[in-house]
Amino acid sequence: MTRPSGSIKDGKILLERIQAALEEPDHARHPLRPLLEEVSAHILGQNQRMERLLRISDGYHLLEHNQSLTLAERCEKQLRRMEKLARISDQYQRNLWEVTETLRQAANQDSLTGLANRRFLMERLKDETQRATRKDTRLAIALMDVDHFKQINDRFGHEVGDVALCEIAGAVRQGVRRYDVYGRWGGEEFLLMLPDTRRDEAMMVLERIRQTISTLTVGEDDPIRLSASFGVTLLRSGEDVDEALKRADDALFEAKRAGRDRVVVGD
Numbered sequence: 001m002t003r004p005s006g007s008i009k010d011g012k013i014l015l016e017r018i019q020a021a022l023e024e025p026d027h028a029r030h031p032l033r034p035l036l037e038e039v040s041a042h043i044l045g046q047n048q049r050m051e052r053l054l055r056i057s058d059g060y061h062l063l064e065h066n067q068s069l070t071l072a073e074r075c076e077k078q079l080r081r082m083e084k085l086a087r088i089s090d091q092y093q094r095n096l097w098e099v100t101e102t103l104r105q106a107a108n109q110d111s112l113t114g115l116a117n118r119r120f121l122m123e124r125l126k127d128e129t130q131r132a133t134r135k136d137t138r139l140a141i142a143l144m145d146v147d148h149f150k151q152i153n154d155r156f157g158h159e160v161g162d163v164a165l166c167e168i169a170g171a172v173r174q175g176v177r178r179y180d181v182y183g184r185w186g187g188e189e190f191l192l193m194l195p196d197t198r199r200d201e202a203m204m205v206l207e208r209i210r211q212t213i214s215t216l217t218v219g220e221d222d223p224i225r226l227s228a229s230f231g232v233t234l235l236r237s238g239e240d241v242d243e244a245l246k247r248a249d250d251a252l253f254e255a256k257r258a259g260r261d262r263v264v265v266g267d
């Protein structure tokens with residue numbers, strides 16, 4: 001006789017065998033028949049109970065699986081969305097920074113020459129003056145004006161005049177030191193601030209720029225040699241910057257009056 005293992009399948013086989021035995025006409029009056037019927041009903045009940053339990057258990061497993069899967073998927077999706085947002089936010093911040101930087105530069109830069117503009121120079125004049133006063137150091141302030149510039153425009157046209165201004169700006173840029181502040185003051189006039197600079201050092205820097213400009217020419221036929229005049233002064237202790245600027249301007253006027261293409265110091 002085979003020994004049932006206890007699985008539902010085995011239970012079903014046993015039940016089928018009992019039912020087959022009960023259906024045998026020879027067993028109709030067998031004394032063990034009521035007991036066998038009872039066993040058969042019991043096995044049937046047990047099998048049905050087990051199948052029900054298994055169905056419920058499988059259902060829970062499936063539910064749990066689906067739920068955990070959905071949650072994982074949801075997390076994954078959320079993460080991807082956050083990464084995308086972070087990327088957009090990074091890009092947005094970079095763009096914002098670039099726009100701000102462009103605006104800041106545009107606000108402080110002369111569009112023709114690329115040098116600092118008057119607005120920027122005014123701010124720096126205030127800062128440099130305060131710094132020189134606070135630290136009790138020298139500050140040289142110089143104004144430079146291109147000579148006979150009207151002639152250049154008149155003879156070659158405004159566009160050629162613009163090119164000449166750019167070349168002059170290049171000469172200024174080349175001639176200054178790393179910590180000097182300079183820019184276009186307006187029209188054909190430029191301003192330079194030379195911090196921590198003695199009178200003779202200021203003269204040296206400005207002479208260098210003057211000489212470079214004097215090597216430049218403008219116009220193809222019958223070119224004109226460029227030149228510029230300079231007025232420079234040293235900021236006096238406790239002095240207002242406007243007074244120093246006035247002195248530099250007077251010195252520039254003197255340089256023009258004395259024949260141009262020179263540096264004059266206003267003491």
Ligand SMILES: Nc1nc2c(ncn2[C@@H]2O[C@H](COP(=O)(O)OP(=O)(O)OP(=O)(O)O)[C@@H](O)[C@H]2O)c(=O)[nH]1
Nearest residue numbers: 145146147148149150151153158159161162187188
């Ligand atoms: N091409 C050009 N010309 C300019 C610019 N800004 C100012 N100017 C011209 O510069 C000329 C300055 O002329 P003036 O002030 O008479 O002086 P100047 O001819 O240089 O003579 P001095 O300063 O006395 O040597 C004017 O004709 C202005 O139109 C500019 O951005 N581009």
